[in-house]
Amino acid sequence: MRGCPVNDTITGLENALGSGALKNPRLRRIGEEILDLVKDVAWGRAGNDHIFAISHLANDIVESADDKNARQVGQTIASAVNVHKEVFESHVQTHNCATGDCVRLAPAPCQMACPAGIDVPTYVSLIALGKDAEAIEVIRKDNPFPWVCGLVCTRPCEFMCVRGRIDTPVSIKYLKAFAAEKALSDRQYKNPEKAPDKHQKVCVIGAGPGGMSAAYFLALKGYGVTVLEAQPVAGGMMMLGIPRYRLPREVIDREVAMIEELGVEFKYNTRFGVDVAYDQLKADGYEAILLAIGAHSAYTLNITGEKDFPQVFDAIDLLRNVALGHRKSPGKRVVVIGGGNVAIDAARTSLRLGSEEVIVAYRRTRHEMPADIEEVEQAEEEGIRFSFLTIPVEIVGQNGKLEGLKCIRADLVSREGSSRKVPVPMLGSEFIMEVDAVISAIGQCVDQTCTACICDLTWSRRTTIDVEMASMETSIPGVFAAGDAVTGPATVVEAIGGGKRAAEAIDRYLSGIPQPKMPPVPVRRQRVEWLDVPAATKMALKRPEMPLLNIERRRTTFQQAELGYSENQAREEARRCLRCDICRRCGRCVEVCRDEMEIDALNFGYLDFDHPFKTDFRVTEEKCILCGACAANCPNNAIVIEDRKGERILNFCGTILNRQKLLYCDSCGAVIGPARYHDYVTRRLGTLTPKTGKQKLCEVCARKTSAEILNF
Amino acid sequence: MVIFRRGQRVAVYKKSEDEGWEDYMDAYIGAHGIITDPDTSKNDPDDLVEVSLDGKGTHRFPQDCLKLLED
Numbered sequence: 001m002r003g004c005p006v007n008d009t010i011t012g013l014e015n016a017l018g019s020g021a022l023k024n025p026r027l028r029r030i031g032e033e034i035l036d037l038v039k040d041v042a043w044g045r046a047g048n049d050h051i052f053a054i055s056h057l058a059n060d061i062v063e064s065a066d067d068k069n070a071r072q073v074g075q076t077i078a079s080a081v082n083v084h085k086e087v088f089e090s091h092v093q094t095h096n097c098a099t100g101d102c103v104r105l106a107p108a109p110c111q112m113a114c115p116a117g118i119d120v121p122t123y124v125s126l127i128a129l130g131k132d133a134e135a136i137e138v139i140r141k142d143n144p145f146p147w148v149c150g151l152v153c154t155r156p157c158e159f160m161c162v163r164g165r166i167d168t169p170v171s172i173k174y175l176k177a178f179a180a181e182k183a184l185s186d187r188q189y190k191n192p193e194k195a196p197d198k199h200q201k202v203c204v205i206g207a208g209p210g211g212m213s214a215a216y217f218l219a220l221k222g223y224g225v226t227v228l229e230a231q232p233v234a235g236g237m238m239m240l241g242i243p244r245y246r247l248p249r250e251v252i253d254r255e256v257a258m259i260e261e262l263g264v265e266f267k268y269n270t271r272f273g274v275d276v277a278y279d280q281l282k283a284d285g286y287e288a289i290l291l292a293i294g295a296h297s298a299y300t301l302n303i304t305g306e307k308d309f310p311q312v313f314d315a316i317d318l319l320r321n322v323a324l325g326h327r328k329s330p331g332k333r334v335v336v337i338g339g340g341n342v343a344i345d346a347a348r349t350s351l352r353l354g355s356e357e358v359i360v361a362y363r364r365t366r367h368e369m370p371a372d373i374e375e376v377e378q379a380e381e382e383g384i385r386f387s388f389l390t391i392p393v394e395i396v397g398q399n400g401k402l403e404g405l406k407c408i409r410a411d412l413v414s415r416e417g418s419s420r421k422v423p424v425p426m427l428g429s430e431f432i433m434e435v436d437a438v439i440s441a442i443g444q445c446v447d448q449t450c451t452a453c454i455c456d457l458t459w460s461r462r463t464t465i466d467v468e469m470a471s472m473e474t475s476i477p478g479v480f481a482a483g484d485a486v487t488g489p490a491t492v493v494e495a496i497g498g499g500k501r502a503a504e505a506i507d508r509y510l511s512g513i514p515q516p517k518m519p520p521v522p523v524r525r526q527r528v529e530w531l532d533v534p535a536a537t538k539m540a541l542k543r544p545e546m547p548l549l550n551i552e553r554r555r556t557t558f559q560q561a562e563l564g565y566s567e568n569q570a571r572e573e574a575r576r577c578l579r580c581d582i583c584r585r586c587g588r589c590v591e592v593c594r595d596e597m598e599i600d601a602l603n604f605g606y607l608d609f610d611h612p613f614k615t616d617f618r619v620t621e622e623k624c625i626l627c628g629a630c631a632a633n634c635p636n637n638a639i640v641i642e643d644r645k646g647e648r649i650l651n652f653c654g655t656i657l658n659r660q661k662l663l664y665c666d667s668c669g670a671v672i673g674p675a676r677y678h679d680y681v682t683r684r685l686g687t688l689t690p691k692t693g694k695q696k697l698c699e700v701c702a703r704k705t706s707a708e709i710l711n712f
Numbered sequence: 713m714v715i716f717r718r719g720q721r722v723a724v725y726k727k728s729e730d731e732g733w734e735d736y737m738d739a740y741i742g743a744h745g746i747i748t749d750p751d752t753s754k755n756d757p758d759d760l761v762e763v764s765l766d767g768k769g770t771h772r773f774p775q776d777c778l779k780l781l782e783d
Binding site: 100109112113114115154156159160367368370372420421443460461462468469470487488490491494497517518519521522609610 | 721732734735739744749750756762771781
């Protein structure tokens with residue numbers, strides 16, 4: 001990837017000013033003004049007039065230059081702005097530098113990891129400051145479902161959280177839920193401003209997270225959006241696939257209501273391909289269509305007896321029926337087949353419906369289970385049993401009544417040339433699991449029948465809709481797709497990210513702008529000032545445990561199992577954030593301190609992504625002399641040194657690494673730094689140290705006094 | 713082939729011949745990342761798995777282009 005032209009312009013201009021290419025004092029002043037303006041662009045603080053002003057001043061240099069070098073400087077700047085105008089504008093409008101060269105505008109790892117591209121450090125910092133509504137405002141620039149994601153997101157951000165390389169990741173997911181709940185409770189949860197009406201209509205098929213996210217962003221852009229939904233409620237898999245003890249219905253309803261408030265029209269009980277056809281939508285004036293139909297069909301077990309008994313059904317059906325209000329227990333003894341999240345959800349739901357014994361049968365071991373570990377642990381606490389290395393063979397029963405599930409024990413065996421172990425049945429190990437209901441949870445796929453009315457729609461070999469992932473365009477112009485229909489059964493936040501990309505692509509399509517060839521880079525929304533936290537506190541703060549509903553209620557009701565953080569827990573947790581939106585982890589500070597100053601006070605083991613080692617911010621205070629070399633060499637002002645109230649303080653993104661009392665010159669009263677720094681300088685100068693007796697003197701007074709002593 | 717689990721460090725070490733590999737992914741060869749969502753239901757070696765790449769965003773990749781990094 002090429003460098004950023006904004007950053008290149010800064011480097012070129014600094015070199016020109018440093019080398020004396022602008023000799024004329026007036027032109028030199030203009031050059032310095034341009035440098036300030038371009039730095040504003042690079043730092044995300046430029047306004048709409050900046051680019052014009054840079055161009056105007058550069059042309060002024062060209063016209064007024066009295067030598068070749070100065071003219072060339074002006075021409076280079078004018079040309080950079082002219083050729084790369086879009087990139088300059090992108091820096092101003094989106095506060096984003098795609099190359100990451102303009103370090104202030106490069107997203108933090110957590111933001112980069114989020115499929116929806118939420119500016120995590122900004123909203124976490126706002127939560128630390130108690131500004132929950134502002135935090136939600138930031139989240140909703142990229143994701144219309146902060147509360148839903150705060151409860152059910154798979155949190156890729158936390159896996160990339162740099163704090164996790166020190167102890168545990170910041171609890172980003174739960175902080176989001178806390179802020180959403182608080183903002184809603186305070187009646188401060190608001191929609192962003194809508195763009196003027198574009199008088200163009202878009203139809204979204206499916207009211208799941210992908211479809212509704214697209215609807216939200218399209219409505220904000222000024223499009224008229226209609227969402228068709230086959231079910232009587234909005235939410236898709238969030239509503240029908242995720243049980244209420246994990247995601248209460250009110251949470252979905254409240255966030256859907258915010259989308260409705262933007263003017264999005266929902267048509268329920270309307271099945272695409274049955275009640276409405278593709279041609280009809282085109283005839284009705286919809287200029288673009290988004291297919292967000294989800295993956296609601298279940299794979300079958302393909303074992304004998306599967307179709308013969310009404311007590312055998314798939315997990316998706318069970319969860320859907322329960323979500324729609326059915327409360328009939330599937331049976332007294334239930335076995336759920338599968339090892340994913342849906343299997344765990346079906347098992348825990350059966351328990352809450354009154355089943356006395358629920359077993360999850362999985363063909364591999366606990367180690368290979370793809371379900372979230374927290375979900376598995378909670379299920380076990382609630383009394384769900386697991387039968388590992390168990391392969392279902394046959395459904396057993398007579399006269400239409402299920403009697404059991406015949407299974408065979410498995411052994412995990414490595415195949416030649418592969419380290420992936422495969423479950424192989426152990427001969428003669430068959431046994432009958434006596435149950436009165438069998439629930440299959442071995443995966444879902446996209447139901448292709450509803451799209452039969454769209455000729456020429458192409459599908460991948462994984463039976464998902466074939467799209468360009470950067471733009472979500474299908475094989476048919478004007479038809480886009482997002483969510484599980486594209487990815488297969490995936491995550492809520494991935495569907496939201498896909499919906500957002502699709503909305504952007506639909507806007508481009510309807511505006512006649514070419515589609516991008518790469519997925520977009522997340523956009524920085526703000527740069528919130530950091531919050532001062534002593535190093536000892538930063539290290540001592542621990543990620544809080546999520547309080548849970550008592551076990552009896554969890555086993556018997558659909559009340560929300562995770563009770564959420566208290567306000568104090570949330571504020572404290574938010575203060576653990578390392579502010580990676582400011583520190584880029586280049587390691588320059590560590591190198592300077594260790595190699596040039598030979599002090600080695602910054603032991604930041606977390607800077608290494610692949611091989612992180614121990615980090616302890618408290619160690620800095622033991623060695624640091626507060627010389628400021630680290631701060632002087634930081635390219636992003638992430639580490640600063642300042643004199644405040646008689647102390648010199650070393651502050652690293654809000655973490656107070658060291659603070660020492662300042663010494664003042666006995667003669668003139670000037671600051672001479674902390675004693676440790678003074679001693680270090682004295683030691684390094686050795687015999688060259690001016691003779692000052694017992695006095696603590698600044699450099700100037702010391703020289704003067706030394707000269708006086710020597711003259712005598 | 714290995715079974716990928718959430719939280720494992722991986723590298724995109726080669727281009728995949730799978731149709732799930734798109735041209736823009738060529739830029740990610742050599743990048744390191746963390747598995748954030750393996751296939752959540754089946755442990756199917758054919759499924760696309762979600763990986764957060766250091767500094768390059770979160771994407772779904774065919775499994776044959778990924779290798780585990782030693783801790």
